[in-house]
Amino acid sequence: MRTLRMKELSMSTWKLCVAALGLTVLLQGNADAAAPVEITELRVMPEQIRLQGARDEKRFVVQARLSDGSTRDVTSAAKFSVKNTSIATLVGTVVTPAADGTTELAVTHEGRTVRATIDVEAASDVTPLSFRNDILPILTKTGCNAGRCHGAGSGKDGFRLSLYGFDPQGDHYRLTREFSGRRIDLASPENCLLVAKATGAVDHTGGQCIVEGSFEHEQLLAWLKNGAPNDNRETPVPTGITVFPRQAVFAKAGEKQGLVVIAMYSDGTQRDVTDLAVFLSNNDAAATVSEQGIATSTGPGNAFILARFDQFTEGAALTTRPGTEYPGFDLKPQNEIDRHVFARWNDMHIVPSDLCSDEVFLRRATLDLTGLLPTPEKWATFLADTSSDKRSHLVDELIETRDFQDMWIMRWAELLQIRTSNGISRKGLHLYDQWLRERVHAGETIDKIVAEALSATGGTFENPASSYFQTETTPQLLAENAAQAFLGTRIQCAQCHNHPFDRWTMDDYYGFAEFFAQVGYKQAQDPREITVFNAGMGSLKHPVDGRDVVLRHLGGEPPAVKPGEDYRKVLAEWLASPENPSFSRNVANVVWAHFLGVGVVEPVDDFRVSNPPSNPALLDHIGRKLAGDRFNIRPLVREICNSRTYQLASTRNASNAWDMRNFSHARIRRLRAEVLLDCLNQVTATTERLPGLPAGGRAIEVADGQVPNYFLTTFGRSDRATACTCEVQKTSPTLSQALHLINGEATSGKIAQGKVIERLITTNPDSVAIVTALYERCLGRAPRPEEQSAIQAKLASSEDAITALTDLFWALLNSNEFVFNH
Numbered sequence: 001m002r003t004l005r006m007k008e009l010s011m012s013t014w015k016l017c018v019a020a021l022g023l024t025v026l027l028q029g030n031a032d033a034a035a036p037v038e039i040t041e042l043r044v045m046p047e048q049i050r051l052q053g054a055r056d057e058k059r060f061v062v063q064a065r066l067s068d069g070s071t072r073d074v075t076s077a078a079k080f081s082v083k084n085t086s087i088a089t090l091v092g093t094v095v096t097p098a099a100d101g102t103t104e105l106a107v108t109h110e111g112r113t114v115r116a117t118i119d120v121e122a123a124s125d126v127t128p129l130s131f132r133n134d135i136l137p138i139l140t141k142t143g144c145n146a147g148r149c150h151g152a153g154s155g156k157d158g159f160r161l162s163l164y165g166f167d168p169q170g171d172h173y174r175l176t177r178e179f180s181g182r183r184i185d186l187a188s189p190e191n192c193l194l195v196a197k198a199t200g201a202v203d204h205t206g207g208q209c210i211v212e213g214s215f216e217h218e219q220l221l222a223w224l225k226n227g228a229p230n231d232n233r234e235t236p237v238p239t240g241i242t243v244f245p246r247q248a249v250f251a252k253a254g255e256k257q258g259l260v261v262i263a264m265y266s267d268g269t270q271r272d273v274t275d276l277a278v279f280l281s282n283n284d285a286a287a288t289v290s291e292q293g294i295a296t297s298t299g300p301g302n303a304f305i306l307a308r309f310d311q312f313t314e315g316a317a318l319t320t321r322p323g324t325e326y327p328g329f330d331l332k333p334q335n336e337i338d339r340h341v342f343a344r345w346n347d348m349h350i351v352p353s354d355l356c357s358d359e360v361f362l363r364r365a366t367l368d369l370t371g372l373l374p375t376p377e378k379w380a381t382f383l384a385d386t387s388s389d390k391r392s393h394l395v396d397e398l399i400e401t402r403d404f405q406d407m408w409i410m411r412w413a414e415l416l417q418i419r420t421s422n423g424i425s426r427k428g429l430h431l432y433d434q435w436l437r438e439r440v441h442a443g444e445t446i447d448k449i450v451a452e453a454l455s456a457t458g459g460t461f462e463n464p465a466s467s468y469f470q471t472e473t474t475p476q477l478l479a480e481n482a483a484q485a486f487l488g489t490r491i492q493c494a495q496c497h498n499h500p501f502d503r504w505t506m507d508d509y510y511g512f513a514e515f516f517a518q519v520g521y522k523q524a525q526d527p528r529e530i531t532v533f534n535a536g537m538g539s540l541k542h543p544v545d546g547r548d549v550v551l552r553h554l555g556g557e558p559p560a561v562k563p564g565e566d567y568r569k570v571l572a573e574w575l576a577s578p579e580n581p582s583f584s585r586n587v588a589n590v591v592w593a594h595f596l597g598v599g600v601v602e603p604v605d606d607f608r609v610s611n612p613p614s615n616p617a618l619l620d621h622i623g624r625k626l627a628g629d630r631f632n633i634r635p636l637v638r639e640i641c642n643s644r645t646y647q648l649a650s651t652r653n654a655s656n657a658w659d660m661r662n663f664s665h666a667r668i669r670r671l672r673a674e675v676l677l678d679c680l681n682q683v684t685a686t687t688e689r690l691p692g693l694p695a696g697g698r699a700i701e702v703a704d705g706q707v708p709n710y711f712l713t714t715f716g717r718s719d720r721a722t723a724c725t726c727e728v729q730k731t732s733p734t735l736s737q738a739l740h741l742i743n744g745e746a747t748s749g750k751i752a753q754g755k756v757i758e759r760l761i762t763t764n765p766d767s768v769a770i771v772t773a774l775y776e777r778c779l780g781r782a783p784r785p786e787e788q789s790a791i792q793a794k795l796a797s798s799e800d801a802i803t804a805l806t807d808l809f810w811a812l813l814n815s816n817e818f819v820f821n822h
Helices: 011-020 024-031 131-141 168-176 193-199 215-225 336-348 358-370 376-384 390-399 402-416 426-441 446-454 464-471 475-487 506-516 567-575 581-596 616-628 633-642 673-684 710-714 735-743 745-754 756-763 767-779 785-796 801-813
Strands: 039-045 048-052 061-066 071-073 079-082 088-091 094-097 101-109 112-121 238-244 247-250 256-258 260-265 270-272 278-281 287-289 294-297 301-309 312-320 519-523 530-534
Touching: 039 101, 039 112, 048 094, 061 101, 061 256, 071 247, 071 256, 079 088, 088 101, 131 168, 131 215, 131 301, 193 215, 238 301, 238 312, 260 301, 278 287, 287 301, 294 312, 336 616, 336 633, 358 376, 358 390, 358 402, 358 633, 376 767, 390 402, 390 633, 402 426, 402 446, 402 475, 402 581, 426 446, 426 464, 446 464, 446 567, 446 581, 464 475, 464 530, 475 506, 475 581, 506 567, 581 616, 581 633, 616 633, 673 710, 673 745, 673 801, 710 735, 735 745, 745 756, 745 801, 756 767, 756 801, 767 785, 767 801, 785 801
Parallel strands: 048 112, 247 312
Antiparallel strands: 039 061, 061 071, 079 101, 088 094, 101 112, 238 260, 256 294, 260 270, 278 301, 287 294, 301 312, 519 530
């Protein structure tokens, strides 16, 4: 057959020829192909470029948003021009000043044009190099003051710098005057020890850090040749940084996005510090970042690229899609939670799992809301109910139970660290636990409970809430625990230096610790009791320079405090106020993680710049809802459990198999130690003798976090020694746990003690009915046909039905399906 070239034929003629060759299907596939992805928006960042001084220069990045919701860095493909080159000039993507004035940068790509304003001031002024602003950032960028090098607590090789330059004055002293004439030589800067070691000209444990002739090398030499001056009081200091772009969505692995970091200074100036910033990725599996600030997508998931400069940390949230065909999904959101989660799935190109069955939902919700399994009677009633809203009715019913309250008493007791510690007596501990129980059962909300504990005064018997101040007794440890438990913030790193991966400085740390600096203790008449009071005097000293610490809210401004006012009451009033959304977001995140198995911020007590929420809009919503409901957790719990997100099956599909943070499938979760023990007692009809509780008491009601119990210890119960959520090892199965269930008294002993098999046989000797009853009792479902067949064959060949059924009971209790919530 003759070969025909497409360009010689009209489209209609080409279709006829293809049809004659029997290739209609191929042609149809091309005709129905998805529309090509197009640019819907073009942005240049920053949109306002400010140049101040002759040495100033700014770079920019151009990002295109595409019709499928992804973004693309098109900086290298775009065309640029400056409207008035007598004011500013352009070299590549770097804008430099020429003369004072205002002009425009025009960026054109694929028929679209966007503009950025260029403002130039003091174009002829040459500002001298600053130690803090120019030299210290070089030492940080090259790793000289990192923890593994000279930034270690004791330094390295006899030379110590402050970690990441948190103490500029001390660093300047140690460089220039600690060993006069040794580290720097102003007469011969090129040959001084500082430069020689950095360039590798002499032996250096850290190797070569700076290349001779590089920008960093030239800056060091220029500063030394100028006499290595320290900064004066008028020298502007950084006040914050901004990273551009703030977000990027990669269509697939292998794409790149350049970042620009702009620092703001106390005199109102701005500076491009991209070359001086340190970049880190919190998830290399989704995206990595180079030293130059070029992010590269590596696989599906979310990553946060952290940029650190001076004492400030900010970053960009990056999303990498799987890069496969995305069919989308057509689901109706049940509530506001679903709307935020569905938006994230679309952003990530994730198709969620199917809805879970009624059996799975009944078991999951009952365990999560009450810490118990549904009874066989409840199982039969729920499955027989044909109403469309039976799931929401179940949630309403379970939320109003005392078991629901007891579950959250246990969670709040972990936040308050109710345990034997620092000499707290058994009576004091019992009263502390009783105080919490009475408050929760009376309907008191967590904000009021925390405020009462934080501001408590008096004897630990007279006012049990004051026992909170026996968990720790130093201002620093009290502050650390309060920040972590109530604000979800770990500030421990900022005690000795500015936090390397968050915004907290030593000023923040000691300013917050000052709230507890005036807590006084004295012995009460009863030797078992301690009296806590406001001493009204005393202040912490800043460890760097010995100055008095300024009281300040964490992340907020210094409060106005009246003379003699109890600092703790000021803190308690601020904690859950509208001025502090951190408390509501933290508590809402704790509630969310309880039901979904992973927090929107994970770990739930580690809110920081470099660990952002997986779904910021979702976190904002649940935080606002909790605060709007005045910290009554029931409405939030109701919305969570009624969402389609919570009710998804745990079985994954090809689209969401990799997802662990976007809630596209139910997370399989090992039961907490207390809940597992209670469930074992429930299904075996036994009780556990637990310290401090009457016979029949539940493990979730145990008051003391450090009560000795082999089962609870083996299965990772929190001993409440710290405010860290890592105290609860909920999802860490171990060999000792498996051996304890297989060989210990927790299963076989309880089966023999409870005599469930014997009672079932007496009630109904039919083996099929007994097997079904055991499955319903332990797993919340009937046995599958293949399971029933195998079991009946085993029973038929057994000489002793009780023994065979006991073995089945034991096997069910040792199954993953029993030990895990799914």
